[in-house]
Amino acid sequence: MEVSKALERCGRAARRPALARLGVDDAALRRAVRGGVLQPERGLYALPTAPAGLVALLRNRELLTCSSAAGYHSLWSLPSAGPRHVYHRRAAAVRADAVHHAGLLLPPCANRPVAALADVLIHALRCLPFAESLVMVESAVSRGDMTVGFLQQRLPGKRNGKARAVLQWVDRGADSLLETLARTYFRQAGISVQPQAYLERVGYVDLLLDGWLVVELDGRHHAEWNQVKKDHRRNNESVLQGYTALRYYYSDVVYRPEAMVAQVLAVLGRRR
Known part of the structure; x- marks a missing residue:
């Protein structure tokens, strides 16, 4: 494989072992450097367009994990402006502006400096607040890439009690992190919840x-006018059948869940 194509596959920067696994030999690397490929340090190669953050990770031999690896593994995640979460075999080598996670169960991803999915989820369960870790785990479980049992077996003892408590609320069937969070908040309030229920017409x-x-629960795509009309017609039909309908938005579920649950309890209380 050409060096430039191999680097593209690796995110535009990589160390020599990763490139060797893609079929790039030392002679090709020397030619590539003469042709404009960057070599920030010995054994590290990058295209001129390589993200600075990726190059910094590789230079410091860190792996992204926890919430910082959610995007690479296509996991649901909540917005975070916090520090980068990384793994390094020597905690003292981690930069001061990063959160260090110790211990790996599995080899990291082949072409990127990212921890394996199982390690990312275990680190998230031990590190993140309830809602943030829940949506990450449930997205992996829902698509069949992880099981709750696998994670439970690797989180023994009292020190992992918080992590196991999150796993008790993991379920299947949600189409989005909004459904996961809303369903969980309602169940925690003692409400019977049926996700993805089918109603005639x-x-x-x-x-x-x-x-x-x-x-x-309305995400961004519901701002489209055709979708708005469709949603309103669905609401009208459900009311005609004797149901009551409430709608909530991203900001309600993520930033004001207490108010959302209070409203729902008030409506349910009238019928009860």
């Missing part, structure tokens, strides 16, 4: 509470 609704209260 309405279709699937996000959540059905106590068998009669429909809760729909």
Whole structure:
């Protein structure tokens, strides 16, 4: 494989062993450096367009993990402006502006400085707040890339009690992190929740509470006018059938869940 193509596959920067696994030999690397490929340090190669953050990771021999690796593994995640989460075999070598995670169960990703999915999730369960770790784990479980049992077996003892408590709320069937969070908050409040319930002439609704209260959760795509009209018609049909419908948005679920749950309890309380 050509050096430039191999570097592209690795995110535009890589160490020599990763490039060797892609079929790049030392002679090709020397030619590539003469042709304009950068060599920030011995054994490290980068295209001129390589992200500075990736080059810094490789120079310091760190691996992304926890929330910082969610994007690479295509996991749901909540916005975070916090420090980078990394693994390094020597904690003292981690930069001061990063969060260090110790211990790996599996080899890291082949072509990127990223921890394996299982290690990313275990680090997240031990490190992140409840909601952030829950959505990461559930997205992996829902698509079949991870099981709750696998994680539970690798989180023994009292020190992992917080992590195992998150796993008790992991479920399948949610289409988005909004559904995961809303379903969990409602169940924690003692409400019976049926995710992705099917109603005649309405279709699937996000959540059905106590068998009669429909809760729909709107992401960004619901701002499109055609989708808005479709949602309103679905709401009208559900009301005609005797259901009550409430709609909540990203900001409600992520930033104001207490107010959302209070409203739902108030509506349910009238029927009860």
